[in-house]
Structure formats: structure tokens, C-alpha cells
Amino acid sequence: MEPVLDMQLDWMDQQGSWGAAAEPSKQGLTLADIQVGAYGDVPEESDNMTGRPRGAGARPESYRIGGYSVRSKHEIWLENASFLYEEALQRQWSSATDVPWDSIEPLPDDIEQAECQLATFLTEVEFVAGDVPARWISQTTPDYFEPRNVLLAQVMDEARHMDVFRKRALANGGGLMGATGGTAGVVGSIDLARDFTEMSSRLHISGEGAVLTIFRMGELMAYNEAEKAMYRLCAQDEARHVAFGVMHMRYMSETAPERREEIDCYLDEAERQILAGSQNPAGAQAESSESLAILLGGGKDQYDEGVNKLIAIRRRQLQEYQKRVRSAGFGERFDNGRSPIKEMLAASAA
Amino acid sequence: MAKFPSVVWFDAVRKVFNGDESYQGAGGGQCNCVAGMKVGNKIFILTFEGLECIDARDGKDKDLEEVDFYLDMPIADWRAMLKNIAENNRATRDCTLNTLDLDREDGLSTSRHGDQYREDLFFRYNQTFQFFFDASARVKTSY
Amino acid sequence: MVKTAAKTDSKTKSKKTTARDTVASAAEVPKPGYHWMNRSNQWDTRVKPGKHGLRLGDLNVGIYGEIPEQWQDQTRNPRGAIPRKGVPPLGYSIRDKADVWADSAADLYEEAIQRKWAPATDVPWGTVKPLSEPLERAICQVLTELCQYANCDVETISQWQHQMSYGYHEVKQYLATASFDAARMHEAFRKRALCNGGGLGLEGPGEVNRMILESRGGWSEAVTYLMLMRGTFTMTLLRYLEKFAYNDAEQSIYANALQAKARQMTYALEHLQYSIAHDEERKAIMATLLFIGDRIWEREMADHVLREALCIVFAGGLEKAPDQGYAIYQKMQRDFMRDYVGTCEWLGIKRDPAMLPEAMADYLEAS
Numbered sequence: 023m024e025p026v027l028d029m030q031l032d033w034m035d036q037q038g039s040w041g042a043a044a045e046p047s048k049q050g051l052t053l054a055d056i057q058v059g060a061y062g063d064v065p066e067e068s069d070n071m072t073g074r075p076r077g078a079g080a081r082p083e084s085y086r087i088g089g090y091s092v093r094s095k096h097e098i099w100l101e102n103a104s105f106l107y108e109e110a111l112q113r114q115w116s117s118a119t120d121v122p123w124d125s126i127e128p129l130p131d132d133i134e135q136a137e138c139q140l141a142t143f144l145t146e147v148e149f150v151a152g153d154v155p156a157r158w159i160s161q162t163t164p165d166y167f168e169p170r171n172v173l174l175a176q177v178m179d180e181a182r183h184m185d186v187f188r189k190r191a192l193a194n195g196g197g198l199m200g201a202t203g204g205t206a207g208v209v210g211s212i213d214l215a216r217d218f219t220e221m222s223s224r225l226h227i228s229g230e231g232a233v234l235t236i237f238r239m240g241e242l243m244a245y246n247e248a249e250k251a252m253y254r255l256c257a258q259d260e261a262r263h264v265a266f267g268v269m270h271m272r273y274m275s276e277t278a279p280e281r282r283e284e285i286d287c288y289l290d291e292a293e294r295q296i297l298a299g300s301q302n303p304a305g306a307q308a309e310s311s312e313s314l315a316i317l318l319g320g321g322k323d324q325y326d327e328g329v330n331k332l333i334a335i336r337r338r339q340l341q342e343y344q345k346r347v348r349s350a351g352f353g354e355r356f357d358n359g360r361s362p363i364k365e366m367l368a369a370s371a372a
Numbered sequence: 373m374a375k376f377p378s379v380v381w382f383d384a385v386r387k388v389f390n391g392d393e394s395y396q397g398a399g400g401g402q403c404n405c406v407a408g409m410k411v412g413n414k415i416f417i418l419t420f421e422g423l424e425c426i427d428a429r430d431g432k433d434k435d436l437e438e439v440d441f442y443l444d445m446p447i448a449d450w451r452a453m454l455k456n457i458a459e460n461n462r463a464t465r466d467c468t469l470n471t472l473d474l475d476r477e478d479g480l481s482t483s484r485h486g487d488q489y490r491e492d493l494f495f496r497y498n499q500t501f502q503f504f505f506d507a508s509a510r511v512k513t514s515y
Numbered sequence: 516m517v518k519t520a521a522k523t524d525s526k527t528k529s530k531k532t533t534a535r536d537t538v539a540s541a542a543e544v545p546k547p548g549y550h551w552m553n554r555s556n557q558w559d560t561r562v563k564p565g566k567h568g569l570r571l572g573d574l575n576v577g578i579y580g581e582i583p584e585q586w587q588d589q590t591r592n593p594r595g596a597i598p599r600k601g602v603p604p605l606g607y608s609i610r611d612k613a614d615v616w617a618d619s620a621a622d623l624y625e626e627a628i629q630r631k632w633a634p635a636t637d638v639p640w641g642t643v644k645p646l647s648e649p650l651e652r653a654i655c656q657v658l659t660e661l662c663q664y665a666n667c668d669v670e671t672i673s674q675w676q677h678q679m680s681y682g683y684h685e686v687k688q689y690l691a692t693a694s695f696d697a698a699r700m701h702e703a704f705r706k707r708a709l710c711n712g713g714g715l716g717l718e719g720p721g722e723v724n725r726m727i728l729e730s731r732g733g734w735s736e737a738v739t740y741l742m743l744m745r746g747t748f749t750m751t752l753l754r755y756l757e758k759f760a761y762n763d764a765e766q767s768i769y770a771n772a773l774q775a776k777a778r779q780m781t782y783a784l785e786h787l788q789y790s791i792a793h794d795e796e797r798k799a800i801m802a803t804l805l806f807i808g809d810r811i812w813e814r815e816m817a818d819h820v821l822r823e824a825l826c827i828v829f830a831g832g833l834e835k836a837p838d839q840g841y842a843i844y845q846k847m848q849r850d851f852m853r854d855y856v857g858t859c860e861w862l863g864i865k866r867d868p869a870m871l872p873e874a875m876a877d878y879l880e881a882s
Contacts, residue, residue: 027841029833033820034652038659038715044706049402049422050635053702056709073670074718075662075705081718087725088670105404109496111633111699112401118568118625120398135552145593149684152691153605153677159694160674164666167701174669174698177676181691182628184684185571188593192562192574197555201592203602213605234495242474244465254470254498255399261495268489309551325547338474345488402636 036079053104053168068093068165076165092162096277097218100269103168106262110175113262115255117186125247126194132322133245136313138196140240141187143204143310147233148187150205150212151225151263152180158218172266179259186252193248202309219274219281220288226267228292231346234260235339236314243317268350275351286355289347293361340367373512376454377411377447381513382418382428389507390424399499407494407501408435408442411450415442418504420497425504440490441483445472451515454508462506469494469502554597571685572621584793586610586682594682607680613793614734617785620685623778627692632771634703642763643711650761653827653836656716657756658708660821664749665704667724668697668779671741675734689782696775703768716824723815726808735790735797739804742783744812747858750776751851752825755843759829787862802864813872816848845878853882 039060047055056062061077070076070093071086092098100106129137155173162170191198205213212229215221237260240253275282311332312325318335319328344356344363355361374381389395403420408431415431417439436442445453449472456467465471473480473494481494494501557578565573574580579595586594589604609615617623646654672694679687708715727740753776757769791797816822822844827833829847830840856866856879868876 024838024842025845027823027826027837027844029823029826029837030819031823033656033717033823034649036717037652037656038717040714041712042709042714043712044710046635046640046710049404050633051638051640051706051710052635053706056706058709059714061709061714072718072721073663073666073724075659075666075701075715078659078662078715079717081720084718084721085725087721087728107698107702108633108635109402111631111635112396113399113499114628114631115397115399116568116625116628118564118570118628121569123564123569132552138555139551142593142596146591146596149591149681149687152687156673156676156691156694160670167666170669171698171702174673174695177673177691178695181624181688185624185688188574188684189562189569189571192560192576192579193569195559195561197558197560198579198593198596200551200554200597201590201599201602203590203592203599205591206603206605238470238474238495241468241470247464250465250468251399254468254502257470257495258399258498261492261498265489265492265496268492272489308548312547312549312551315547322547322549342488345486345491349487349489 033079036081038077038079049108052108053171054108057104064095064099065165066095068095068163070163070165073164076167088163090161090163092158092166092218095166096274098158098162098166098169098270099277100169100266100273102265102269103172106266106269107168107171107175110172110179110259110262113258114178115182117182117189117252120255121186121189121251122247123189123193126249127246128195129245130321132316133320134194134196135199136316137194137245137249138191139199139309139313140317141191142199143202143313144187144233144236145184145191145198146201147204148180148183150180151230152177152184154212154215154221154225158221162218169266169270172262176263176266179263183256183259186256190249190252200309204310219270219285222267222270223285223288224292226263227271227346227350228289228343230260230263230267231343232339234264235335235342239314239318239335243314245317264346268346271350271352282352286352286360289352289355290360293363337367373514375514377409377414377416377450379416379428379430381508381511382409382416384511385504385508386418386425386428388510389504392507395500395503395507396423400503401500403497403500405440405493405497406438408439410436410442410444412447420500437484439483440493441481443469443480443494444482445476445480453505454513457506457509458513461509463502469505470498556595556597567625570621570625571688572625575621582612582616583682584612586612586680588682589680591681594684608678609675609734610680610682612683613790613797615679615683615686615786616789617686617689617782618789619781619785620683620689623782624685624689624692627689627696627775627778630774632699634699634706634768637771638703638706638767639763640706640710643707643765644762645712646761647832649827649833650831651711651713652716653824654761654765655708655713656820656824657828658704659716660719661704661749661752662701662708662715663719663721663724664745665697665701667727667745668741669694669701671727671737672697674728675737679734686786693775693779693782696778700772700775703772707765707768717820719821720815720818722811726811730804735787736800736804738783738786739801740808742779743787743858743862744805744808744855746776746780746783747855748851750780751847751854755825755829755847759831759843784858784862791862798863801862805859805864805866806870809872809875813874816874845881848878849882852878 042058044056044058071088072084156177159170159173212225237253237257244250315328315332318331374384402422407418409416417429417431419427453467457463483491589607590602592598730737730740753769753773760766826836826840826844829843830836859866
């Protein structure tokens, strides 16, 4: 005779809030659509150390296995995380099949070298934005799973960026060139930040904002449809990551004004180190700025023309950066003389 | 035959764009924003929602204050872009939206509100907008 | 006219750099030196796209395909590029091939990208119809625990990812897809729980999650618990749930989750096999881990909550859950034990039934 289970069913009385009936919107059943009843309540402080899904019934005997260091909403939250996550899911692309690799034709040696040097640099830096968010994901309570999911999508995006630039370097008779060491374990780097907002201000606002401009420029200076597609699609992803940073900083600025001065310090540092330094491919670093100038000018013999375009890129980078920081709620630094950006813009226009 | 620029023309492009599923992959996808198109002195307002461009209408100058961003080019440049698309079935090197944006002193994409977060939607959904205008290759256009 | 930098004199050099200097230097573009040109370990590489496009694995040609047994470089130097000297290290702790590698990682990465899905739009949510309350409660309970499994995947993988060195970038890239898959599963399970008049259930006991998250001795050890043990069970569970789905939406969710999990299992088994092949002691370590893990596993499986919920799901309601549902539940456990022990044996880790916890041994014997 088959054994019969003695059912207790006590758990049915210990479940989360009942009666949730989220309905799909025109865009399907999105994360925004399931913020129903108690399930849409995001705690200001999370006491969830067991990794339970937000809104699930808690077991008092559960182990505190989370060890989460990010448990305050203002430390990681942004209002549009659900949208950015869904957007990332929708806009995934494949570097294997969505880039028309067949369109690549042999290029003059100086152009190919410049393209490969830039690709080497971008291969090198892209996964900063993979390694670092990953580390923070595991330290963030699942009560804030929406921003965590955006970061997970970002790690995925960066893996694809690393891959597409490697592909480009090896697809046209070139190869990888010299690494720049543009990302290193030094104080003030994106990698070593010990606070999420500090990391995000460096990574999402200044770092990726600068790289977004480069990707857009890559599309402009493309020598074939493959490069055109590759840079355009990377730029889309990057713009999403930048949007995360802007919206998180805006949320932080509104909900934790006591941290504004501290955040201004990160921006000071970012403006010194990233906008003018080695992590900015349009910065003074020789490998990437020279290769950009060659690509923009159309060859070594038109270097000066390329430099002029590069200066225009920098201006654009700085203008967009300034507007993003304003959008994030930190615009006064540009009006009270704290930020050197205005001077940078004026100097580059001279 | 649809005359550019007109709501009829944008509607014809919408129809092609909304009906082609290939535009939903390869970096395309859902897109939620309101974009202005300033073609010389004429203004059109396009609304994108989900996977479709759901509306195209005539606009007034003050509508440009409300849109997330708007594309602004002299009519001759719009025509050059559309002719390039018609000849190649898609925008080629110098005629993609991003390149046109960077090639112009004041950019192609701009806004009145100056909020870069909203202006960045032009980048975040760039492939969708490119697909949208690429779809115009299948619309018989007169000028 | 291009503005180029003037040569810095010694006087200027000795001064502390100020923000204003930064402004000045940012406006200048140094004269080109082109010292970076003609520097490549291997030039003239021309990888052509194949039938399936240009895939990550296709790039492993010449020196670019040489994957060293150890990767001492602790910077982000791409494999095959010329490293720069004097770059402060980033502290990657996993630098041995045997600790991460699986030959299939590059293919799994591309496969994951090709098989993308968006729960919002690819799941036919309209097919979800009201169910009896006990059945809905049971489904929601199972989904809640599956959410926690997915969360455990996310937290485990992402706590290791940044520790893996760049020499093995294919694995890092595959794992980026794996953690993204886990996020998507978490999302899809939660959506199903909240869309049909139900809600989330009671959290799981968490003892196995603790075991997985605390396996910090090495990535291979984490893989043993997260993928070999929990992964095999999750695969079995998803297969049964797909079979007993109550609508096309659930079927779609479980089928998509199953594919992602299958990729994870492929990586895991190949990695563990590779790891053992390069270090025989690994086998003994894994045997020890599994001996301990089995006891924790048995304790968690003794928890009546998931068991009862699954019995209700498999029986289509409360009435037949204690007999019919329980019979299916037991069959599922037997299938799991057969696959789990079979995989261990395939890896060369002998599992003596006498050393297994009693309940697991019983299921194995009956399988």
C-alpha cells in the first residue's frame, strides 16, 4: 500500500499578504505592475537578513545568512529601477549575430591599429562595470531587488561589451595591442569604493557618462556597418547605466540631504580623476586619445583634424556630464565655483 | 505616395515600423517616450509606447517644451537623410541619427527643459528611433 | 589651430597640481608620440564569422586562444594584450584555470544570449485563470521557495564573479549570463505569485542556502553545492512543475527557467570534471563536502512546507494531495537522487548508499 502523507498545512496561515492580483499592462506584466498592495511597500530600512523575497512570510528560526551591508533604501534606491530593468531585458542584443561582421573590409594600417588600440582599451575597462556592480549585488538586501536586477542586467551588458570589442580587435587583420592600466587598484578608483553611492557616482555618472560619449563617437567614426552597429548598441546600454546613476543620485539627494556634501566630494574627485584622467578614453592618455584622433581625422596624416574633433568630443562630454549632475540634483556646484567644469569648457573652447 | 513632412507621412512610417517584428529585437525593444520632430518650421509630435509608435500629430512650438527631446534639422537635411535611407534601405554612415547629432554644432537632439536624464532617452532608445526612420525606406515619399 | 601641450619645465613640475592645472591640462592635447603603435603580441588576426555569427569561442585563435594554467596578472589586462607594467593590482583571488574553467563557457555564453526572454512579454499571462485557494496557495509557496533559490544563485555567483581573473574571461562572461538568468527567474516566479489572487508564501528554511553562501573556500566548492546539489534538485523540480503546470504561462516560465538551469548544469559538471582532472585531491574534498551537505540537505527536505505544497500542486488540489500528490512527490525525489548520485559517480565521486542519510538512501534505493 502506498504511503499517505499526514498534512499539517499550518504554513497556509503564515504566508505573505493574500489577494494580490496584478494585471498586465500594455507592456506585458512588468515589475511596475506587480507593485500591488503590501508587495509594493519598500522598507526604508530592511531587516531582512535571511534572503526572503520581499513580502513573504518570515520564519523566526531562519538563519541570518545575508550579511547585507546595503540595507537602507536611500543607499541604493532609484524611482525607475523597474523600468530600467525591463528596458534592459527588452534591449538585449547579440554581438555574434546583430553586428554585421561581414561588412568589415581591410583598413589602412594606421586606422586598423587605432581601432585595435581603442578596442583593447575598451575591452580592458568595460568589465570594471561588470566586476564592481556584481560585488555590490551580493551585499544588497533582496528587499531592494529592483535596483539589484538593474545591476545584474548591467553586468550582463558589460560582459557583452567586453566581448564585442575583443571581437572587433580580432576580426580585421589586427589584434589586441597594449593594455593601458586604465583601471587599477588605487585609492579613489571605482573598484575600491566602500560605499555604493560613492561607487555609483564614479561609475555611472562620470565614468560611464564619458564612455557613452565615446561610444556615440565610435558610431560617428565607424569605418563600416559592423562598427556602426557595435558602438550604437553599446551606447544604448551605456545610456541605461548612466540613467541608473542619475536617478539613484537624485533619490539620494532628496532623501538623505545630510550626505550631499560628501557626494560633492566624490564628484570633485571624479572630475579630477576621471574626466581628465586615464579612465576617460578622450582624456589625455596617449593610447586612447591618439587612436581616437587618428580615427576621427581619418588617418595619422590628418591627426590635427582628428584632435579638433576630439576637443569637440570633450566639450560634449563635459556639457552632458554637467547636465546629468544637474539632473541628479547637484547643479549648484557649477554655479558656486566648486566645479572646474565650466572652466574646462571655456578653456577647451579657446 | 506620402508627402514629407506631414502627419500622413509619419503615419505611413508608423504603420511599417509597428508591423515589422524584426525591429523589436537586435537592440530594439520597448520604448516609452514622447519625441518632437522639428522639420524646418514644422513640428510633429511622436508618441512611443511599448513596442509601437502609437501616435503622430501636428505640434506647436510650445509642445516642444513638453517632449522628452526633439530632433531639429533644416528641411534640406531631413530630406538628405531620408534620401540616403531610401537608397540604402537604412541609414548609412553619415546619415544615422547619432552621427547627425554629433556632426552638428548644436546637435540634432535637444530639449527645452535641459534635463539630461530625459534627453538621454534619445540614446537609450537610439536603435528604435533608427529603426523607425529606416522603416521610411518602405514608404513612397514625395517632397 | 590645435592647441598642444608645452614641455613641462622643472619648476612647474615641482609644484603641487591644482584643480586649475587640471583644467589647463584638460584643454590641451599632447603632441602625438605614437609609442603604442606596432605593439601587439600577435597581429594579422582575422577571425571570420561562421554560420552562427562571430562567436566568443571563435576568437580563440593563436595566442588569443592560449589559456594558461595560471594567470598571475591581477590587472584587467585582456588575454593576449601586452600588459602594462606598474599597474597596482586589483586583488583577483582566483587565478588558477583549474579553479574556474570549463571549455563550454564561451558557447554557453552565446547560447544564453540567443535564448533571451522577457517574462513581461514572452509569458502568456492572460492564460492564468483562478484556481482553488489551496492550489493557489501551494503554487505560491513553491514559487516563493524558488524565488529564494534564484536569490541564492544571484548572491553566490555575484560574490565570486569579481574575484575571477581576466585570463579566464569566458567564464566571467558566462557567469554574467547565469546571474542575469537568475534575476529573470526571480522576477518571473514573483510575477506568477502575484498575478492570480494569491501572494508570496512562507520563506524557506534556508539551511541549504546558508550552506551554499558559506562555501567560501573556493569557487569549485561553491559550484558543488550551488549547482551540483541544489542545481540538480532545481532541474528536477522545474521539470515536474512544467509537467504539472496549470496554464501556458506557468509552462512557459518553467520551460525557460529549465533551459537556463540546464546551461548552469553543463558549466558546473564540465568545470568540476576539469577541476578534478587537474587535481585529484579535489575529488576527496568534494566527497567530504557532499557528505556534510547531504545531511543538511536531508534536514531541509524534512521540512514539511515545500513537501506539502508540492503534493498539492502535483495532485491538483488538497483532496488527493496526501496520496496521489505524495506519490508523485516521492517519484520526483527518487528522480533527483538518481540524477544526483549518478552525476557524482560520473565525476568519479563514489557515493556509498550506506553513508547517505536515511531518507536519501531510501529514495536512491527505490529509484
